[in-house]
Amino acid sequence: MLSRPDEQGKFGKFGGKFAPEVLMTALEELEEAFNRFWLSEEKSFKQELGRLLRTYAGRPTPLYFAKNLSEMCGGASSANGSGTNGSGTNCGVKSGGVKIYLKREDLVHGGAHKLNNTLGQCLLAKKMGKRRVIAETGAGQHGVATAMAAAVLGLECEVFMGTEDIVRQRPNVFRMHLLGAKVSPVDSGSRTLKDAINESMRDWVTNVEDTYYLIGSVVGPHPYPLIVREFQRVIGRETKEQILRAEGRLPNLVVACVGGGSNALGTFYEFLEDKEVENKEGNEAGKEVELVGVEAAGKGLETGEHGASLCAGTEGVLHGMYSKLLQDEDGQIKQSYSFAPGLDYPGVGPELAYLVDSGRVKMRAATDEETLRAFEVLSTKEGIIPALESAHAIHYAVEEAKRRAKKAEKVEKVAKEQKQEREENLIVVCLSGRGDKDIFSVEEVLGGEGL
Amino acid sequence: MNLEEKFGALKRKGEKALVGFVTAGYPSAEATTKIALAMLKGGVDILELGLPFSDPIADGVTIQQASERSLRAGMNPDLYFEVAAGIKKVEKVCLTYYNLVLQRGLEKFVSDCEAAGIKGVVVPDLPVEEARPLLKVCDRYDETDLIFLVAPTTTEKRLAKILEAASGFVYVVSLLGVTGARETISSSVSPLIRRIREQERVGGREVPLAVGFGISKPEQVRKVCGSGAADAETDANADGAIVGSAFIKIIEQGLARGSEGAGDEEKMLREIEEFAGSLKRETLVA
Ligand SMILES: Cc1ncc(COP(=O)(O)O)c(C=O)c1O
Numbered sequence: 001m002l003s004r005p006d007e008q009g010k011f012g013k014f015g016g017k018f019a020p021e022v023l024m025t026a027l028e029e030l031e032e033a034f035n036r037f038w039l040s041e042e043k044s045f046k047q048e049l050g051r052l053l054r055t056y057a058g059r060p061t062p063l064y065f066a067k068n069l070s071e072m073c074g075g076a077s078s079a080n081g082s083g084t085n086g087s088g089t090n091c092g093v094k095s096g097g098v099k100i101y102l103k104r105e106d107l108v109h110g111g112a113h114k115l116n117n118t119l120g121q122c123l124l125a126k127k128m129g130k131r132r133v134i135a136e137t138g139a140g141q142h143g144v145a146t147a148m149a150a151a152v153l154g155l156e157c158e159v160f161m162g163t164e165d166i167v168r169q170r171p172n173v174f175r176m177h178l179l180g181a182k183v184s185p186v187d188s189g190s191r192t193l194k195d196a197i198n199e200s201m202r203d204w205v206t207n208v209e210d211t212y213y214l215i216g217s218v219v220g221p222h223p224y225p226l227i228v229r230e231f232q233r234v235i236g237r238e239t240k241e242q243i244l245r246a247e248g249r250l251p252n253l254v255v256a257c258v259g260g261g262s263n264a265l266g267t268f269y270e271f272l273e274d275k276e277v278e279n280k281e282g283n284e285a286g287k288e289v290e291l292v293g294v295e296a297a298g299k300g301l302e303t304g305e306h307g308a309s310l311c312a313g314t315e316g317v318l319h320g321m322y323s324k325l326l327q328d329e330d331g332q333i334k335q336s337y338s339f340a341p342g343l344d345y346p347g348v349g350p351e352l353a354y355l356v357d358s359g360r361v362k363m364r365a366a367t368d369e370e371t372l373r374a375f376e377v378l379s380t381k382e383g384i385i386p387a388l389e390s391a392h393a394i395h396y397a398v399e400e401a402k403r404r405a406k407k408a409e410k411v412e413k414v415a416k417e418q419k420q421e422r423e424e425n426l427i428v429v430c431l432s433g434r435g436d437k438d439i440f441s442v443e444e445v446l447g448g449e450g451l
Numbered sequence: 452m453n454l455e456e457k458f459g460a461l462k463r464k465g466e467k468a469l470v471g472f473v474t475a476g477y478p479s480a481e482a483t484t485k486i487a488l489a490m491l492k493g494g495v496d497i498l499e500l501g502l503p504f505s506d507p508i509a510d511g512v513t514i515q516q517a518s519e520r521s522l523r524a525g526m527n528p529d530l531y532f533e534v535a536a537g538i539k540k541v542e543k544v545c546l547t548y549y550n551l552v553l554q555r556g557l558e559k560f561v562s563d564c565e566a567a568g569i570k571g572v573v574v575p576d577l578p579v580e581e582a583r584p585l586l587k588v589c590d591r592y593d594e595t596d597l598i599f600l601v602a603p604t605t606t607e608k609r610l611a612k613i614l615e616a617a618s619g620f621v622y623v624v625s626l627l628g629v630t631g632a633r634e635t636i637s638s639s640v641s642p643l644i645r646r647i648r649e650q651e652r653v654g655g656r657e658v659p660l661a662v663g664f665g666i667s668k669p670e671q672v673r674k675v676c677g678s679g680a681a682d683a684e685t686d687a688n689a690d691g692a693i694v695g696s697a698f699i700k701i702i703e704q705g706l707a708r709g710s711e712g713a714g715d716e717e718k719m720l721r722e723i724e725e726f727a728g729s730l731k732r733e734t735l736v737a
Contacts, residue, residue: 022602331554
């Protein structure tokens with residue numbers, strides 16, 4: 001089922017179009033174009049994008065069974081399944097336990113889920129006859145993904161990036177240059193993602209006639225939150241197919257990190273309506289697939305230095321949307337903080353705010369320190385260096401897996417006596433990106449000690 | 452006087468309105484009062500006082516920096532209304548972003564405006580589609596209008612919607628871009644004004660039109676306010692001109708001149724008054 005925002009672009013009370021008058025016509029045109037090329041029955045746009053995703057971006061990405069990680073958490077004791085690329089059969093965990101699967105968006109060309117969205121939007125920009133795209137970037141991943149899509153589709157590209165982030169994510173700045181994009185430093189405000197968005201909007205206001213503003217997450221004025229969600233839904237669509245093939249059932253828990261919310265919504269969307277025990281008989285029916293987003297707790301939620309708009313924010317208007325924000329009593333936007341630049345943002349997408357408000361999605365937060373441990377664990381146990389953003393989700397998944405494994409142990413004793421088989425807990429984590437971009441900042445945090 | 456009455460009174464005298472903008476609290480709350488008085492002495496008819504927001508997406512670098520400095524110096528909504536109330540004998544307009552209105556509460560914000568003698572509120576990130584709640588509150592306060600913006604990209608359909616809701620005056624955005632001084636006046640102004648007047652005629656309701664964004668020189672004010680007697684092609688014949696960044700620039704320069712950031716206040720105030728005077732002269736069209 002496709003949930004659509006209302007006429008005004010609102011999900012419940014969240015969303016809307018709080019944009020300068022200069023942009024309103026452009027937003028209407030964007031909505032029309034998106035309806036025509038994506039939401040209608042028109043096939044050619046979807047075919048063209050599908051081909052790019054397959055042959056250029058490297059989709060579908062694998063759903064990988066993280067055996068070592070699962071074992072470390074006390075689950076999946078006898079799993080025989082190694083990684084499945086969606087083609088494996090039931091991994092055959094004899095006595096149940098907890099199994100962690102990773103949706104490998106880190107293997108998308110460019111190293112993050114961001115390219116799913118930028119290919120879609122660049123294609124849309126081209127159809128709309130725009131010659132130039134602009135984008136904001138925090139971690140640099142969206143900037144890199146925009147530069148790639150613009151290069152392959154023959155569009156001029158300029159990326160706005162806070163000067164603080166330019167220092168933190170140097171490798172991505174080089175990559176954007178190599179890809180032929182212009183990187184424009186933003187030296188106002190907190191010099192991070194929020195200010196890069198401000199600057200992009202200012203550029204768009206000025207060049208709206210030939211320029212397409214390519215937002216990198218499910219944020220901004222309507223129709224952007226809808227557009228980005230639609231282009232990221234491919235993550236969840238593949239995940240669902242793959243987990244059904246591998247395990248014959250839906251997962252119990254799906255976890256993703258949340259900056260603006262695009263990898264989370266993209267992953268969650270296909271599971272919103274689902275019950276976890278679908279396709280399995282003899283179980284209590286009707287329990288939903290648990291969906292958990294993980295925000296940046298930075299130095300700790302109690303310190304005020306974090307990026308957790310949903311866990312700790314209040315409602316207000318920023319960047320064209322009514323959503324949850326980090327702000328003071330007057331309504332001035334506070335500086336967010338996280339060592340993961342992609343989560344260092346004082347707002348969040350309106351649809352996610354709506355889903356959290358309605359209770360369907362639960363939110364948690366992981367501190368820098370907890371995240372760093374998860375970063376190390378995944379690197380050493382599975383040979384995968386995650387993006388710092390994604391490592392937030394890994395942290396929660398690992399803690400939750402341990403908790404569930406412990407609980408399962410207790411239940412098992414009872415189950416043995418009653419000669420019942422118990423079910424393992426299936427956890428899917430969206431590994432939204434790889435951590436190559438972060439190795440220098442991690443080295444700095446670790447003080448040169450290395451892992 | 453409410454805003455429409457003010458425009459009317461000027462018109463009867465053969466004048467157009469000079470609307471002068473400054474960011475409240477830049478560089479300090481006390482300075483704002485003095486700066487405002489200098490602007491009025493020079494001939495500013497309507498004073499637009501900016502209530503600074505942390506993320507002003509419609510503003511260019513001049514007003515951005517003024518906003519940042521003002522906020523660092525402690526400007527906040529309570530203080531803002533205090534400062535505004537202290538500036539008397541002039542029609543005032545508040546320019547701010549929607550989140551500040553929302554967090555104070557729409558009702559409280561508008562009643563604070565009215566108490567401080569603020570006759571209109573301009574909210575650049577509140578298009579007509581989202582304006583209903585604030586509009587409803589403003590409708591209950593006779594003396595405070597919600598001022599809408601119209602841009603060169605505004606379609607006829609949107610224009611009709613905006614004019615239906617508009618009161619006080621319409622803020623005509625002269626160009627595609629953010630606030631900030633420009634060298635020339637955009638060629639889109641004249642046709643845009645004609646387009647709005649035509650729609651107003653159809654709608655049967657005339658709201659004054661004031662042109663802003665990019666106006667920083669007397670000759671630009673002349674083009675915006677000119678009745679077409681001199682040059683029918685380029686004269687826009689608007690009802691007023693709005694000048695902002697150019698005033699901020701004078702304050703900026705004054706601050707830079709002074710030692711230890713204290714600035715050369717007297718000279719700066721004199722310059723502001725003279726500059727306002729040079730702009731005002733161009734609005735005496737009759
Ligand atoms: C790897 C990675 N994951 C997650 C994010 C956060 O964005 P979102 O919440 O939109 O997925 C970013 C943003 O830059 C990122 O680079």
